[in-house]
């Protein structure tokens with residue numbers, strides 16, 4: 001039953017072939033048995049899950065079930081969950097039990113989903129390999145010597161290993177799409193403002209966006225229907241009615257105009273990945289699309305601009321963790337300054353401290369214009385570049401990441417090379433656009449994702465393209481033997 005999609009599980013629950021309690025217990029048992037090899041969960045919430053499942057079964061018996069009622073999922077440990085430890089992968093929050101639910105969690109609970117547990121992640125979502133977590137690295141289920149990607153590495157690995165039918169993730173510069181690509185699952189980063197950020201621990205507020213991580217595009221659409229919508233508690237939430245994300249799934253791709261940025265296909269791209277992407281694009285052409293080369297001339301500027309803007313916002317967001325109000329506090333502080341210094345020095349890991357230092361420097365009086373303002377100007381140029389492209393094409397396609405999964409430890413001491421794993425994803429966040437990563441093949445036994453980038457609010461169309469691609473291919477059905485038999 002663990003290889004079934006949300007849509008299939010929903011049908012089984014509806015027909016009575018399966019109860020939510022049985023389904024939930026099955027996944028809890030799988031997590032207990034298999035997760036020690038992956039470390040994809042920081043905590044499991046067995047009691048809560050079974051209590052929610054019981055209620056879901058009662059709702060269904062009473063005839064008031066929706067499509068997701070009774071379906072177990074996992075939440076990235078960046079979403080506050082009431083009464084449950086919420087760590088953001090950091091020692092700083094190792095003792096934090098959230099007193100409330102994030103809007104995303106509240107909405108998914110209201111849709112009837114069951115919380116299996118909280119998934120491992122790079123500390124405060126800073127990373128591309130899940131190696132910066134205080135709770136240890138996550139392993140890629142396709143090869144446990146390799147990273148699953150990050151920062152939503154736990155969510156991607158647990159869905160790929162079928163320890164959860166779906167999971168939530170967040171994407172600030174690629175953290176849904178890149179791990180989805182490296183683990184062979186489907187991930188959607190929505191248009192900025194589509195999903196409330198309330199109760200989602202902030203990294204870089206102008207870039208952070210939650211989204212679903214699933215087996216299929218159809219499942220992502222179901223999750224989006226539950227997760228999205230205006231929330232007055234988030235001032236950047238978009239005040240317009242959310243669409244039905246399933247509404248365009250079955251449309252034809254006849255006449256679809258696809259742009260391939262030439263900057264995405266030059267040196268730096270692994271040749272195995274390139275081959276997979278070229279084949280996938282041929283498959284999309286067979287479905288009726290036409291393809292043309294385009295240029296996104298600001299591509300090389302995205303990573304440098306991001307590594308000024310994201311750390312600047314992070315240095316401000318993370319100033320609340322001071323050892324006074326909540327979170328980690330050092331032992332026996334000598335005075336207030338010692339309390340701040342040691343609480344933050346001991347509570348934050350190395351990568352988080354690096355970002356805080358870079359951000360504080362970029363925002364400091366003498367350097368603000370030279371770095372922060374300049375980066376904001378580049379951000380505008382990047383957005384203009386996309387606007388220009390979308391005047392000509394409906395969707396932009398290319399690789400999600402320049403390589404498949406890399407070995408654990410391979411890039412851990414080389415931040416620049418790690419930062420470059422987001423070279424194709426980061427510009428999308430800077431421009432606030434929606435994008436997906438969809439399983440498209442394998443190189444050297446590891447999955448490769450095809451990225452599809454759309455214009456603002458084009459999620460139903462992106463889901464349509466991904467769904468049609470998944471009707472014509474079966475990459476999304478491939479599972480890692482060791483975990484899915």
Ligand code: GLN
Pocket residue numbers: 125126127128150151170171172173174175176203310422
């Ligand atoms: N890997 C990028 C970073 O380290 C993006 C992370 C994310 O999207 N949360 O900042």
